[in-house]
Amino acid sequence: MTGLATIIGATGFVGRRLLARLGAAGWDTYAPAKGDKSLFGRDMGVVFYCAGLTADYDRRPFDTVDAHASLVSELVRAGRFEQLIYLSSTRLYDGQAAPMVDETTPLVFDPADPRRTYDLSKALGENITLTRAEGRGAVARLANVFDWALESPGFLSQWLIEAARTRDLHLDSTPHVVRDYIRLDDVVSALIAMAERSARGVVNVASGELTGNGEIANLFLKAGWRVTFSGDASPPVPPRVDVARLRALGVAPTPVKDVVRGYLEGLTA
Structure with missing residues (x-):
């Protein structure tokens, strides 16, 4: 159409x-x-x-x-x-x-x-x-929503953009934040x-899955980056979002861990 x-x-x-x-x-x-x-x-x-x-x-x-x-x-x-x-x-x-x-x-x-x-x-x-x-x-x-094009907004976007510049990442957040x-x-x-x-x-x-900052940081650590966080607070976990209607439209978002893993592989290739 x-x-x-x-x-x-x-x-x-x-x-x-x-x-x-x-x-x-x-x-x-x-x-x-x-x-x-x-x-x-x-x-x-x-x-x-x-x-x-x-x-x-x-x-x-x-x-x-x-x-x-x-x-x-x-x-x-x-x-x-x-x-x-x-x-x-x-x-x-x-x-x-x-x-x-x-x-x-x-x-x-x-x-x-x-x-x-x-x-x-x-x-x-x-x-x-x-x-x-x-x-x-x-x-x-x-x-x-995240991406790694320059000036993309959002915490994960800025994290990915910064990873292309340096292997030493200090993040103004906590590893216990969980998001979709x-x-x-x-x-x-x-x-x-x-x-x-x-x-x-x-x-x-949405992806329908909740992923913690700490889980994403582990991907960076395994790929050779150093990651530290400024805090250690544990904010409330948001509810998980059902995405059955989205999938019925024929859209199946790629899991964030797979996207990040592939992105880091591209930076190290």
């Missing part, structure tokens, strides 16, 4: 790679500049809503709300799209008492917690997409599959 695709946030981490893949696959792509309101007056085809804030959301709460909810509200109101795929986050599950969650798990937030601005604004964006898009909306809840990691290319494959199969509702875009 190809057609017209509009990528909101095409200069960002996910949007940039998605734009390149869609173009290479023969899609007619449109990447409006930030603040370009003319997009609401044109046909948009399949909209991939990749706009958002991550690391600096707490410093920019009002921009966070605009990016996660206000703009998508305007887009849905205009209504000139075939399908809307809204990128959200599996961090919305954090704090759940259950050891495993799926797309039907009710989300629980404390509105008095200032750090919940990210979660609540993403949840509002999800709500608008799922309930106001006349059945044409879908949500992709992304786990911790998914490679950027697998995320892009998942988003395209959601478009090609006209997915509706919520899809967890």
Whole structure:
């Protein structure tokens, strides 16, 4: 399947790679500049809503709300799209008492917690997409996305980028942090599959496995790197995310350990 695709946030981490893949696959792509309101007056085809804030959301709460909810509200109101795929986050599950969650798990937030601005604004964006898009909306809840292209954000991304520069790594974290990691290319494959199969509702875009920093560090140690951590705290373990819906779309993310192992082999070859 190809057609017209509009990528909101095409200069960002996910949007940039998605734009390149869609173009290479023969899609007619449109990447409006930030603040370009003319997009609401044109046909948009399949909209991939990749706009958002991550690391600096707490410093920019009002921009966070605009990016996660206000703009998508305007887009849905205009209504000139075939399908809307809204990128959200599996961090919305954090704090759940259950050891495993799926797309039907009710989300629980404390509105008095200032750090919940990210979660609540993403949840509002999800709500608008799922309930106001006349059945044409879908949500992709992304786990911790990583890559090793320069300037890729995120802890593991920076870890991999630094490994190409030095064999002596000192990490500002703890070996006991546990996360679900998914490679950027697998995320892009998942988003395209959601478009090609006209997915509706919520899809967890994750590996479905939790991996600790210490486990990844062991791969580096075996490959000849030296790794130290700045702390030794044991933060709460997030719930494991069910990925049955993702696999039903034909997407099976590569386990993070296999990706890291292959990457390190490439650096030592």
